[in-house]
Amino acid sequence: MTDTLERLTQHLLDAARNAGADQADALAVDGTSLSIDVLNGKLEHAERSEGIDIGLRVLVGQRQACVSASDTSALTIETMAERAVAMAKEAPDDPHIRLAEAPDLARSWDLDALELIDPADEPDPAMLERDAAEAEAAALAVKGVTQVSTSSAGYGRHQFHLTTSNGFSGGYGRTNRAISVVAITGEGAAMERDYAGEMRTFQADLPSAHEIGTKAGNRTVERAGARKPPTGAYPVLFDERISSSLVGHLLAAVNGASIARGSSWLRDALGEQVLPDGIDLIEDPHRPRISGTRPFDGEGLATYRRKIIDNGMLTGWTMDLATAHKLGLKSTASASRGTSSPPSPSISNVTLTQGNMTRDDLIAQMGTGLLVTSMIGSTINPTTGDYSRGASGFWVENGQIAYPVNECTIAGNLRDMLGRIIPANDAETHLSRMVPSLLIDGMTLAGD
Numbered sequence: 090m091t092d093t094l095e096r097l098t099q100h101l102l103d104a105a106r107n108a109g110a111d112q113a114d115a116l117a118v119d120g121t122s123l124s125i126d127v128l129n130g131k132l133e134h135a136e137r138s139e140g141i142d143i144g145l146r147v148l149v150g151q152r153q154a155c156v157s158a159s160d161t162s163a164l165t166i167e168t169m170a171e172r173a174v175a176m177a178k179e180a181p182d183d184p185h186i187r188l189a190e191a192p193d194l195a196r197s198w199d200l201d202a203l204e205l206i207d208p209a210d211e212p213d214p215a216m217l218e219r220d221a222a223e224a225e226a227a228a229l230a231v232k233g234v235t236q237v238s239t240s241s242a243g244y245g246r247h248q249f250h251l252t253t254s255n256g257f258s259g260g261y262g263r264t265n266r267a268i269s270v271v272a273i274t275g276e277g278a279a280m281e282r283d284y285a286g287e288m289r290t291f292q293a294d295l296p297s298a299h300e301i302g303t304k305a306g307n308r309t310v311e312r313a314g315a316r317k318p319p320t321g322a323y324p325v326l327f328d329e330r331i332s333s334s335l336v337g338h339l340l341a342a343v344n345g346a347s348i349a350r351g352s353s354w355l356r357d358a359l360g361e362q363v364l365p366d367g368i369d370l371i372e373d374p375h376r377p378r379i380s381g382t383r384p385f386d387g388e389g390l391a392t393y394r395r396k397i398i399d400n401g402m403l404t405g406w407t408m409d410l411a412t413a414h415k416l417g418l419k420s421t422a423s424a425s426r427g428t429s430s431p432p433s434p435s436i437s438n439v440t441l442t443q444g445n446m447t448r449d450d451l452i453a454q455m456g457t458g459l460l461v462t463s464m465i466g467s468t469i470n471p472t473t474g475d476y477s478r479g480a481s482g483f484w485v486e487n488g489q490i491a492y493p494v495n496e497c498t499i500a501g502n503l504r505d506m507l508g509r510i511i512p513a514n515d516a517e518t519h520l521s522r523m524v525p526s527l528l529i530d531g532m533t534l535a536g537d
Contacts, residue, residue, distance in 0.1 A: 101145045107170065114388075198391070270285055274312065324532070344434050408434050457485060497535060
């Protein structure tokens with residue numbers, strides 16, 4: 090399949106040249122996805138999708154256009170190229186678009202070391218159905234669970250190949266295997282739900298369906314009898330399940346596209362303290378068996394490990410070639426793209442420095458406050474960093490969990506919040522965003 094994708098992308102480039110493009114790049118993606126849903130022990134839904142998508146970006150002077158298709162015939166490819174060039178000629182000038190310089194392109198990488206593809210056979214639908222059924226049964230076996238709304242198992246395998254007119258050609262694949270369960274306790278207005286879900290690159294690394302279902306059931310019954318917490322200013326502990334959302338807001342704020350637009354609450358913070366002393370935020374695109382791992386970016390540049398935050402200080406932005414040119418800087422090899430869109434900056438794997446305390450230690454330290462395990466909705470001002478989100482979780486009194494809570498809102502300002510985080514030591518090492526539970530003092534809580 091790798092040879093097929095390489096031939097397709099080269100065919101796209103040849104067609105683009107024949108149609109009059111000055112420069113071009115082509116992406117081909119071959120994908121297989123399989124998902125199974127079970128309800129009440131019986132198969133509810135099964136879906137399998139297979140196909141190849143191709144995309145072509147052409148540059149005519151300082152104008153560009155992108156086209157895509159799922160038909161790989163020679164006639165379609167030639168038509169795509171002609172239409173792309175015609176579209177580019179009508180597009181506005183953009184002085185920042187460009188392909189990478191040949192010396193900057195990735196030349197070698199070790200896919201075996203990255204372990205992105207599980208060599209095990211693709212699971213058959215019957216195996217996935219058994220996993221989904223076992224997970225559902227395990228959740229229902231937990232006393233207090235009244236029903237399971239969703240129990241799913243899935244598998245995916247994808248191959249990518251990128252070829253550019255300035256000499257780059259490379260590809261890689263990845264697999265994933267997943268099980269998830271959503272359970273419910275109570276009835277009517279007293280109904281509460283929670284979930285458990287796991288995904289791994291290698292099937293052998295995935296926890297058992299029974300373990301995942303039991304976790305979903307236990308989490309759900311712990312939420313029985315939830316009520317609103319009091320209103321006031323309290324410490325808030327973001328559980329490891331949702332703490333990465335805070336880091337996600339930070340990553341969005343240091344995205345070069347936001348900086349170039351002037352729409353980031355960190356636009357003037359380069360070189361300033363944004364996290365507490367001793368805390369780093371590191372991007373590492375080469376962690377083995379991790380979903381965000383990639384040997385090169387969407388423009389053919391070699392990816393590399395970098396510190397976004399070094400000892401609490403913001404070191405730089407996340408940039409692709411066009412964004413870097415806008416800002417007068419150099420790309421961080423962070424381009425991401427699909428078959429139908431041009432490159433844009435994005436993050437691969439990130440790790441936040443862990444602390445020395447467990448989550449239970451932080452619960453004891455916070456005294457009275459809120460442990461957040463789930464969030465819904467959001468009002469985030471990307472320019473000011475003002476933050477407000479609906480939350481549910483557990484009320485903590487005297488350093489111990491007292492009762493479950495729901496229907497509350499937590500608010501603050503992201504710059505202030507992130508500047509005083511206290512991390513636990515419970516980050517999950519299999520996640521692309523490896524972020525532990527985070528304690529933040531003095532947030533505004535609106536409840537009862």
